[in-house]
Amino acid sequence: MKRLFAPPYVVWLTIFVVLPLLLIGYYSITAIDAAGNTYFTLRHFRLFFEGTEPGQPFFSRLYVNVAIRSLRLALLTTVITFVLGYPVAYIMAGKGFSDKSVLLFLFIAPMWMNFLVRTYAWLAILSRHGILNTFLTWLGLPILDILFRDAAVLLGMVYNFLPFMVLPIYTALKKMDPKVIEAAQDLGANSPNVFFRVVFPLSMPGVISGITMVFMPAAATFIIPNLLGGGQYFLLGNLVEQQFLRVGNWNFGSAIAVIMIMMMLVSTVFLSRFNKEEVREGGARI
Amino acid sequence: MRRAIRFFVVLLGLFLLAGCLGDEPSAIGPAEAETEDAPQLASSINVFNWGEFIDPAVLGIFRQETGINVIYSMYASNEEMYQRIRAGGADFDVLFPSDYMIERMINQGMLAQLNWENIPNAEHIDDRFWYMPFDPDNQYSVPYMWGTFGIMYNTTMVNEPVYSWDILWNPAFANQIFMYDASRDTMGAALRRLGFSLNTTDINEINAARDSLITQRPLVRAFLGDQIKDLMINRDGALGTVFSGDAVWARQDNPELNFIVPVEGTQIFLDSMVIPSTSIRQYEAEMFINFMTRPDIAYMNTRYVMYSTTNATTFEMLPDYMRDCEIYWPPYEVFYRLEAFADLGDFKEQFERAWTEVLAAN
Numbered sequence: 001m002k003r004l005f006a007p008p009y010v011v012w013l014t015i016f017v018v019l020p021l022l023l024i025g026y027y028s029i030t031a032i033d034a035a036g037n038t039y040f041t042l043r044h045f046r047l048f049f050e051g052t053e054p055g056q057p058f059f060s061r062l063y064v065n066v067a068i069r070s071l072r073l074a075l076l077t078t079v080i081t082f083v084l085g086y087p088v089a090y091i092m093a094g095k096g097f098s099d100k101s102v103l104l105f106l107f108i109a110p111m112w113m114n115f116l117v118r119t120y121a122w123l124a125i126l127s128r129h130g131i132l133n134t135f136l137t138w139l140g141l142p143i144l145d146i147l148f149r150d151a152a153v154l155l156g157m158v159y160n161f162l163p164f165m166v167l168p169i170y171t172a173l174k175k176m177d178p179k180v181i182e183a184a185q186d187l188g189a190n191s192p193n194v195f196f197r198v199v200f201p202l203s204m205p206g207v208i209s210g211i212t213m214v215f216m217p218a219a220a221t222f223i224i225p226n227l228l229g230g231g232q233y234f235l236l237g238n239l240v241e242q243q244f245l246r247v248g249n250w251n252f253g254s255a256i257a258v259i260m261i262m263m264m265l266v267s268t269v270f271l272s273r274f275n276k277e278e279v280r281e282g283g284a285r286i
Numbered sequence: 287m288r289r290a291i292r293f294f295v296v297l298l299g300l301f302l303l304a305g306c307l308g309d310e311p312s313a314i315g316p317a318e319a320e321t322e323d324a325p326q327l328a329s330s331i332n333v334f335n336w337g338e339f340i341d342p343a344v345l346g347i348f349r350q351e352t353g354i355n356v357i358y359s360m361y362a363s364n365e366e367m368y369q370r371i372r373a374g375g376a377d378f379d380v381l382f383p384s385d386y387m388i389e390r391m392i393n394q395g396m397l398a399q400l401n402w403e404n405i406p407n408a409e410h411i412d413d414r415f416w417y418m419p420f421d422p423d424n425q426y427s428v429p430y431m432w433g434t435f436g437i438m439y440n441t442t443m444v445n446e447p448v449y450s451w452d453i454l455w456n457p458a459f460a461n462q463i464f465m466y467d468a469s470r471d472t473m474g475a476a477l478r479r480l481g482f483s484l485n486t487t488d489i490n491e492i493n494a495a496r497d498s499l500i501t502q503r504p505l506v507r508a509f510l511g512d513q514i515k516d517l518m519i520n521r522d523g524a525l526g527t528v529f530s531g532d533a534v535w536a537r538q539d540n541p542e543l544n545f546i547v548p549v550e551g552t553q554i555f556l557d558s559m560v561i562p563s564t565s566i567r568q569y570e571a572e573m574f575i576n577f578m579t580r581p582d583i584a585y586m587n588t589r590y591v592m593y594s595t596t597n598a599t600t601f602e603m604l605p606d607y608m609r610d611c612e613i614y615w616p617p618y619e620v621f622y623r624l625e626a627f628a629d630l631g632d633f634k635e636q637f638e639r640a641w642t643e644v645l646a647a648n
Binding site: 052062065066069127128129145148229230231232234238239242244245246247248249 | 363365366368369372461467469503506507508509510517520521522634635638639642643645646
């Protein structure tokens, strides 16, 4: 039975995952000389790390700087969605909250709409004479001019990625055996102790997959910062788009894509190791 | 696992076989039809044009008159269009590139020579738009519309005279300035402000323009494309760089707006209709170009998108307020300040590098 079902997936994965990856890898280590011959080289990677003016200190070099900005935005988005998302997931999973299906529905419903449409809506809400400022003026308050600033970019990122943090944590908390908590209470643990030494460590798989589902797409995104930041947020995604669509340098564009894949791999390995250790520790303490 | 691999190889073989079998009859079909029955027309053509650069109603008229459906797609920049065509697989019949891009595509053999007997309406095009440097023998392109790149401003928000690019570097308008989000256009404005050519191949001049744009960054509210005109109609900024047609269009909704061609000079563009050499429906594509060049259709288009027409007969049909509008039809002395883009070949990467440095600088 297993054998019968495997081949379609093998074909699918080969055509749509393995081959494109190999193609990107091939482009990233080749170049075409003046005579039109293809040769192997690592100069695209060197260009990325050296930048256009090699004398500069490492972190202020052009492309390294772009990479750092992308990672910083992804990290900030992840931290904020975690701080906002964990309490919501905890409340929804808790016994005392009866309307959890309504709240859950409210978190999922916006995801039925395309995220681009939702991001365009923010443009109309945040602009100088937009919905928010019309309302503030009506209340007699000063206007809030945040469109095309950092605040609008972060708002858009957090808004779009929050459900991806809340849902895995909610699932992890929901699946937890309430007897474990009761046991901790019977053994004399107070509420903070129950939470930090039992509940939180046991919800760690949900937290890790939440972080993975937010951090990685956030590091690769460029359209949300582009729209809400008014083209002033130049990220790794923009760089790839520019090389493919405007410059036509597929080799350098592929090299940047390979570097992004490497960054994702490193963070995946790091997170999965962290996950295993945490679960074992949490288990040992109970 | 081995069996899975064998299965996969067989399946792949089947796919390839199916591909060959599927392709052949269709490749023979139209060729036969063409040689035997000349009037047999294709049922549809693929047109690839700029966004907001046509009156959508004319596509319906074309279908009524010829029975040919127009499958219409849009692009936002010459480069995007070029990369789509160059990558292959895109099956377009009519394109609308600008001057420098036509030059590049001709040099790379990407355009088909036109059969002028199929485009009799070309006689309506104003003489001054023929024999352009990018197509010196008029073999490949039929002029469509033209315009200039300059400064649009809100007359109630800017109390100083606007005549120079310098006003975009004036700290009094911090956070009120929109810049156009395209490397060559905005770098071009900075180059002309410093007295250099739009088509410079001098690294020092490019770096000087880059540095001046970096010093301007704190004053800029956003780098945007078509959105600039919408935001300025809503009084969301005082100054912005736009193309002349967009300025005429925006003034219909907000009469407070005005547009000038800076004294230091700026870019003039001429967008023309061309047929890629990969097109297998060249006759139908030429029918479409001929249709677009007909004075009544050109009239509908220029009234809709508000860019300047290249059609002399159409110009005579326009109402006085458009013919007298200096944005739509600049006075003759302005032409001395205008410069068209030339194709820079591989040197264009230097513009993109400098532009990335401008955007990444903060």
